[in-house]
Amino acid sequence: MNRSRKIEKKSCQINRREFCRAVPWAAIGALSLSGLSLSRLTGMSFKDDTAISSLKEQQSKEEEIMVKKITAVEAKVKSVKGTCGLGHKVGDVVKFTETGVEGNICIHALYSMIPAVFAMMFESRFPWLEDPDKKTHACPDAFNPVVFEITRIREK
Numbered sequence: 001m002n003r004s005r006k007i008e009k010k011s012c013q014i015n016r017r018e019f020c021r022a023v024p025w026a027a028i029g030a031l032s033l034s035g036l037s038l039s040r041l042t043g044m045s046f047k048d049d050t051a052i053s054s055l056k057e058q059q060s061k062e063e064e065i066m067v068k069k070i071t072a073v074e075a076k077v078k079s080v081k082g083t084c085g086l087g088h089k090v091g092d093v094v095k096f097t098e099t100g101v102e103g104n105i106c107i108h109a110l111y112s113m114i115p116a117v118f119a120m121m122f123e124s125r126f127p128w129l130e131d132p133d134k135k136t137h138a139c140p141d142a143f144n145p146v147v148f149e150i151t152r153i154r155e156k
Contacts, residue, residue, distance in 0.1 A: 068154040072097045073117050075105070075148040078136065082144030095153075096121065109139040109146060120152050 077092040086106040094103035096117050101110075116137055119126075129135055133154070139146040 068156075070121060070123070070152050071155050072153040073120050074151050074153055075113060075117070075137070076151065077146055078149045079147045080144075081146075082141075084139075084144055084146050085141070088146045106139065106146075108141065109148065112140045113137045113148065113150065116150055120150060 073096045075094045075096070077088050077090050080088055080090060084106070086104065086109075088106065088109075092103070094101060094105045096102075098121070116135060120133075120135070125132055126135060133152040135150050137148045137150055139148070
């Protein structure tokens with residue numbers, strides 16, 4: 001019984017990039033709208049829409065960046081106001097890899113930034129960021145805030 005479950009799981013796994021190349025992205029986006037089905041898409045043309053063509057260009061640029069594998073995520077101290085309990089100084093760097101953490105970091109800052117680091121390690125996108133590979137994160141200590149810049153490090 002367990003063996004059959006494992007086989008089912010393997011057959012359901014889909015590589016995201018392969019899926020996106022195989023399925024027209026406009027159809028995926030259109031299906032995400034409430035009340036829209038494939039039967040309503042027949043006869044619609046997306047080729048002439050300039051907004052969609054600019055989105056395609058942006059998507060191809062992002063695909064070029066995403067081809068390079070993320071090897072690590074770094075958190076660099078950008079600013080310190082007050083006195084940090086651990087003694088973080090501007091320029092300190094902590095490196096996160098799949099195997100662990102390299103460098104010293106306050107447990108409170110670590111605990112608060114782990115979700116963002118994990119998300120960045122696995123290609124999550126934050127739509128409000130200008131650069132998809134960099135985001136800022138503030139330590140939860142409101143009286144002595146330390147601001148980190150979290151950056152994806154891609155293979156060269």
